Amino acid sequence: MKPTGFIFHEDYVKHDTGTQVYSFPDGGTMNVGLEFENHHRVRYIKEMLEKSGLLQQMHSVIPEPARDEDLLRVHTERHLAHIRDTAAKGLRVFGPEAYGCPVSEEVARLSAGGAIKAVDIAMGEESGLTQAYALIRPPGHHASSDQAMGFCLYNNVAVAARYAQAKYGLSRVAIIDWDVHHGNGTQDIFYEDDSVLFISLHEAQNFPSDTGDVTETGAGKGEGYTVNVPLPSATGEAGYRHAFEQVVLPVLEEYRPELVLISAGQDPNGMDPLSRMMVMRPGFRYMARTLRELAERVCDGRVVVLQEGGYSLPYLPIATLGVIEGLMDCEVDFQDPHSIPERPLMEEAIQAVQKSRHALAPYWNHLHDTQTAHK
């Protein structure tokens, strides 16, 4: 099994996002249970890893809070003050669909700190390790430099990328975001930057509905370094494999990152309440394994996997088990009770991937149609 770091802090459960509320025009409201991004998510994932025996094989590390200087490589002073003040006042709303409680600022710092610790592990700070899974919350990929959004307060993966550049002098960092929602915050932060390649696979027009189109390819110095692969609803493992083979892998092989960061939201799973995709445990195992192997080919196996979304409490632990299996190169004896027949590769998915290839072809030799697609 591949030696792998595991980053978690008990305080991650303290970030309380409250309850889901339906509002009526007359001012009436109705509570319909816990918010999607609740503390049970990380608890259940951790328990799955424990019960399956994998956690005992991992190297557990407790993170420290991110410092101001770490956050300020990505966020504005104003944003830090806003998060701090919102928490201090005990307000619930930190930004559009981003909720929290009085300790949320501290927990968000600890979440970003988990991402930083994962970079240290990947860069060899713990001997014998080049990869780590950070089971962190709140997630980060919707947060921009100046705004909290969609359950995200600080952008963990962006903080990790900037930290890797500042501390280790890296000039090419790749972020692959397979969360079913578009990583609009991450895209925004690196849109004009060629030192961080951002690749997002997501359900087309899910959330946010107005970003993540194939035509968003970066600007200025960053032109061509933003890669969007919006996929049609009901895409399963076959569609994601197709996207990997036709776009993700050829671009990564050409870019040759020095570090691979994964925004791992396991919400393209077939049971997630916030998406309509059909990726099950073997699909997540495939994506993690494939990116780990890519990292072994191009950057001495340096891979950081950061928890983003995933909201089906019964399935998120199983999907994440698949990710860890792919990362560690193993398969544990656990029968998925929700297993569904594999979806065929849909024509709509083939067309969607082709559109993305076309949009990016001007910037990447490996995407020119005269060349054989990567297999």
Ligand SMILES: [Zn+2]
């Ligand atoms: Zn998501």
